[in-house]
Amino acid sequence: MKHEITLHVNGDEYPIAVDPWRTLNEVLREDLNLTGTKFGCGSGDCGACTVLVEGRSVNSCLTLAVEMDGREITTVEGLAPSGERLHPIQEAFVERGAIQCGFCTPGMELSALHLLEKNPKPTEAEIRSAISGNLCRCTGYNKIVEAVADAAGRMKPKK
Ligand code: FES
Ligand code: FES
Known part of the structure; x- marks a missing residue:
């Protein structure tokens, strides 16, 4: 039923x-x-x-x-509901070359959002830990970590 x-x-x-x-x-x-x-x-x-x-x-x-x-x-x-402007995490992924085939990207970006909303200035180790449950079969992990660190600087802190 x-x-x-x-x-x-x-x-x-x-x-x-x-x-x-x-x-x-x-x-x-x-x-x-x-x-x-x-x-x-x-x-x-x-x-x-x-x-x-x-x-x-x-x-x-x-x-x-x-x-x-x-x-x-x-x-x-x-993340970008109007479709006119990408979310800062998405901008960082694009500009840092963190997307290859793109299959892992939505999950990576949401794991990044989860991290950055509770920890606006994560260390590299914290970023790697936050995305440890997301596999990238194109293995572009370094660029993805760089993009998440970059996104941290682009996101406005929550009031
Ligand atoms: S499809 Fe859900 S963890 Fe792989
Ligand atoms: S970009 Fe291809 S799986 Fe990550």
Whole structure:
């Protein structure tokens, strides 16, 4: 039997009926057409599916959609909602050459956002730790670490 839930994604509300076994990743990608969130391993190993739930990074492939009823979810589409201006993290990734195929990028950027919102001036070790759950199969880790450090300087501190 389907469950009636309301997902709050990037500030928008999505009332939806979902089967109880469907993951947040499936519902975001297939029902809401928010395909910026990727699907890689499906087992919590690659981080390609990372989204923020109330500011905390989670693997959407391991999260049931029904558990997300009423929770605030941020996906990569929410980083630059108007589409006119990239988020400072995205600007830094582009300018630092931290994107190759781009498959890991949405998850990396959300892990970076999670880090920078709680730690605006992270050390290199803290950045590496924060993205340790995100695999880049193009292995561009040094550029990604540089981009996150650069993004830290571009983001306005939260009041
Ligand atoms: S697809 Fe979720 S961790 Fe790999
Ligand atoms: S840029 Fe290709 S997987 Fe990271």
